Amino acid sequence: MSNAPLIERYLGVPLLRLHDAVYQKTNGRIGHRFPAMPPSLLLHTVGAKTGQARTTSLTYASDNGSYLIVASNGGQDRSPGWYYNLxxxxxxxxxxxPKRFPVTATVLSNADDPEYARLWQVVNRNNQNRYRGYQKRT
Known part of the structure; x- marks a missing residue:
């Protein structure tokens, strides 16, 4: 069962699914910016188990030309599928x-690393401290 607040489960999740569908269907032309939300990107991966192409929209923060995403899975106890694909x-x-380009993903997972701590602050601030709330729930 989800540990997300009811408002997120019954209002937020359906809106995010709609946003994701529109963003994907328009190949990024509509959906990069969503009212009251940080910008989002479309992540195109290859399935870790299936080898099939997968796409998902994710909010991101920018830092020195890098795109920072967080595998929070909406504050759930498990990582999202795209994390395993990466x-x-x-x-x-x-x-x-609408601009599509190749990138190489780097996973940062050592919370004791000063760079990790700095980047955590960047993404958390960009997402209105959403990830701090997720940490409290998990």
Missing amino acids: RAHPQVEVNVG
Whole structure:
């Protein structure tokens, strides 16, 4: 069962699914910016188990030319599927708006690393401290 607040489960999740569908259907032309939300990108991965193409929209923060995403899975106890896809196949593509280009994913997971701590602050601030709330729930 989800540990997300009721408002997120019954209002937020359906809106995010709609946003994701529109962003994907328009190939990034509509959906990069969503009212009251940080910008989002489309992440194109290859399935870790299936080898099939997968696409998902994610909010991101920018830092020195890098796109920072967080595998929070909406504050759930498990990582999202795209995280495992990135681990298995780090050569991916992203759409930032309608522009699609290749990138190589780097996973940062050592919370004791000063760079990790700095980047955590960047993404958390960009997402209105959403990830701090997720940490409290998990």
